[in-house]
Amino acid sequence: FIQKKFQISKNFILEIFGIYLSQPHFFLKNKKIKKIPRQCRELKISYSGDFLLGMSSISGKFGKSSFIYKIGNIPIMIKSVKCNLYQQKKKQLIEIDEEEIEMGGYFIINGMEKMIRLLIVPKKNISFTLSRLTNTSRGDLCTTLSCSFRSVDRLQTSRTLHLHYLTTGSVHARIIVQKKEFFIPIIILIKSLIPISDKKIFEFLTKSLSKDKFFRNRIMAMLKDAHEICDLKTQTSVLKFLGKIFKNSFEIDSPDIKSIGEKFLSNHILIHLGEDRESKVKLLFFMINKLLSAQKKNSIEDNPDSISSQEFLLPGHLIMVYFKERFENSLNSIFNNKESNLRISYDFNDCNKNFQKQFYTNFLSKAFISIGKGLSQIISTGSYVSNFNHEISQTSGLSVSIERINFGRFLSYFRSIHRGKFFFELKNTSGRKLLPQSWGFLCPVHTPDGSLCGILNHIASSVLVSLSN
Template sequence: MKPMCRRHRIWPIEVVSLSAPHVDSFNFFLGKGLQEAVADIPPLEFSLKNDKRVKIVVTGATVGKPRLPPGAGQAKDYNLYPKECVERKSSYIAPVSVDIEWNVDDGEPFTHRQSLGEIPIMVMSNNCHLSGLSPKQLVERGELVNETGGYFIINGSCRVLRLLMSNRRNFPVALTRDSWRRRDSRFTEKGVMMRCVKDDQVSCINVLHYLNTGEAKLEFVLHREMFFIPLVMCLKALMDYTDRQIYHSLIQGREKDTYFSEQIKAMLGRLQDEDIYSHQMCKEYIGKSFRHRFTQILPEWYTDAEVCSYLIKYHVLIHLKTHKEKFDILCLMARKLYAFVGGECKIESVDSLSMQEVTLGGHTYLQYLREKMVDLMISIKWFLQVKDKKETGNWVVHEHDIKRAASKAKATGSAFQSFIASGALQSKTGCGLMQPTGLTVVFDHLNRMRDLSHLRAIHRGAFFVDMKTVEPRRLTGEAWGEISTIATHFMSHYQDGLGVIQTLFSDEIDTIIDFSSGFICPVHTPDGAPCGLLNHLAKNCVVLNEVPENPQALCQALTRLGMTPVHSTPPVPHAQCLEVVLDGSLLGFIRKSEAQKFANELRVMKTRGEIFKYTEIVLIPERKYGGQYPGLFLGTGLSRMMRPVINLETRTIEYIGTLEQLYLTVAVSPEEIEEGVHTHLEVDKTAIFSNIGKLVPFSDCNPIPRNMYQCQMGKQTMGTPFHNYSAQTTNKAYRLQYPQYPATSGIQHVGGPVDAG
């Protein structure tokens, strides 16, 4: 490939839409996300006093497009456009409805479509009437010629759903937390946490705790309350295995770890001391213990074993669909936990960018609507049961009863409009968020730079604002300084250089290995209270909102390259193998001696388009001096941050992720490339900066605070945020009559959407 611009050495990459994280996530909500949510909602069953069993199922959901109300009078076009909502101080909303199917005693099913009101629609999304229009057509509609979208209009005010940082999904993280030790006298501060996310973006957190007695317990959350199940009891409830099979499943690869072996035997013995010997007895014991927690959503005729199956499906490792997959990954978490306790792997910080992803607005929208659909089903159940108690004789449920019960449910549309207008989420489940308020901000059209910064801003979370520690604010990877130089020197000239560095600087381990450049801008953050918490995405950083079209293609490629499937026995002992994990699911094993070659061949297939181009390939080798838990971890899920670099082997653009970048060596310029050391090359020397950060002239000649001040002050200057002044109602907008061109400007000013507005 030839550079697009020889003078500036800029390689051709895909143009990143500034509002893509917002618009694409909302399009996912409108399409596949809504389908996944409907398919995942379990049916609601209950009985009446005449022993008739009623079953209610949500079979579909539809979100319309904004239109004028039927009583709006005569109009040439009943489609509603954002310009009209801004002028009229109204909301850009569209109707949403759900299809409810119900039957009695598994008889003939009946269907009813229930309206849930009107919810706000994101501008420029697929359900917005501006989507797909050319600049000329936008101007004819009175809209902005460079409309980016990504915001909502509520009562004439434009608001943006914030991008929030969250823990990396479906990845076991070794942590120490003092709060865990304070839960019980037997608990320690050590554990392995996994944030599990399903296809419909519903999330839960499972933690495998290490106790001072040597055993392990699994934590899960039910109705915002924490519960703990012994590890072996959970494994026995998942699979109908003997104690010997469970022992060998846990110990594989760690046969020489006598402490781990003794603890497995002790945990199996404690289970027998409680007179629990079989798979069925485990399920009945767990189901009996938690039956009273599911009285609202499970019928009374469910057996204890069925209650346990429901608990495991919706609260334990929910990203996996089969019990065998959950069993395998729980064994992997146990092996990592005891390796962590034994000092064989290091602590992984959730404040590190490599252990984070982005919570997108469309995904929060989807979880909130799913919760409202479940509330509608429960509301119908309560209405019918109350009426059943009042009726005399053999009362039968009719269609008009379902319609009346559905109409009595709380309005969903008004809840969504209040959520966007105030930023406060009134949710029973919390939708996987750490904060219930401050989720939206005003999209004020002060100037073009301010608009762009709203769309690329990402917040760590309100929970960390009052924290007195600097860890959440710190830009991980002071790999910008002298320690990075030492680490690079060791890795370049010594076979196990990183291990030596980890030994020398064990207190700064997260700082050294977490090279987070290229994803979060190091200078575009405000000073004061939000400093380090309110950041902005780098220019080329993309947040994924697409999944592989053929998920099986990657699994087939892994098998062709020599991976042994998890249900087969590898040709060498497990101690000589690395585990292959795809999106939190254990797929198989590869030989340690061939792991690097395996990962390189897989990376070549990725750059050639033979597998999903956004696949994250993370090979964590086994280190003599510790490090992260070894294995080949692959990621294809949503919400991950990735950025383009040049693969030096194939001379093509490759997208890499935050965790993947830790184990790659990326050269900033061609002059720095060392044969056998560097694997990739930056597409641009200034790729670490955001769209606003790249506008600062001579940024390398100014102190870092000056770059930060320029990013902030630039968003407060007079500009031309729009050209349709006659259609605007804001009283904060300036109109610059005599614009000036800067005496000095960078390539971002010339090639970016700056002079356009």
């Protein structure tokens, strides 16, 4: 998502080829000196590195020129690859007055030690069948039964797809786009992905249960429901139908309604599979069969409170998603604006020797300087106010201040896991219970009394968090 090329005018192209992060440092008498965490604690400053943006311009007057700009500062996690303490031995740490046993994993913001909480989220790329009373409030025809799938791509962007079983026997997909809910018949979604006939859909869904009248009747109800809403003769007509629904939800240069439908499928439907649409359709078939099996009581429902259905939202994942969203928003705010494009073209084609400085002052600083400040705000306050399109369980309480009363207290922060603000306010106690499946993974004793009981838990000492994607 970093490499972008913009055609500003006929004779001018601006290309972003990368972003860079330097190690924390400061200058003393024109000499570059490494910054260490101890100095930041004593001076009440942030332990951060320079955030650099690499750009190149191609113009008819000057040819191609590349340059790198500093667009802010980014907090550096202690003992990370960019930290000056990385791979330092005990003797070296003692010589610079650092802790002999420095674990890292936290940030220093204005002299305060902060860490991003380990939040519990539903396990990615796995379908879950749930029966909840709140599902009936989604629509007049919705029942309590639904099948959910949290799709997460390699950049940790997540999109959750919900399939709802209706009282009519049909199945509708519930999708959230720009914080708005949309219900779409599942057959329309399937036919928009690949060109497939009704007969093939019927055969695929009843392949293993061809003699089961319950399944056959439900599939017929789905097909009938879809034909009443949309023209399903061709894939193009279905894509245009989706484009009309989501035309106000996407910023796209092309006026073609079909391209809006294509973008919706790429950005919101099972994004972990990329552009492999046949695999997406097969996964939708599997989710439909699982939902209908649960409705007929042929399979049991999944338990979202079980630790086998959960995973952690790691600090690096949250920061990655934040960078992706804010970086793309900053680029779109500048280069999709016609007035900005004319100004950029003017500055580069009618410039003097200081054209790079003028360009930085006018455009880059305004667009990107808020990225570093926003990340510092998330770490220091644990909350933010922005149009954050990523699905995140809460927008406050994301970070916590570290207390160094003793080493045990310090260590407990890195073993703590939080169920989420939603369960803290929930009157139901199902999210607080310690289930037998948690034995060996969660400590059955280490949880606070009062309102946080069962919400703030701690992993066992022998547990390791897997980083495999």
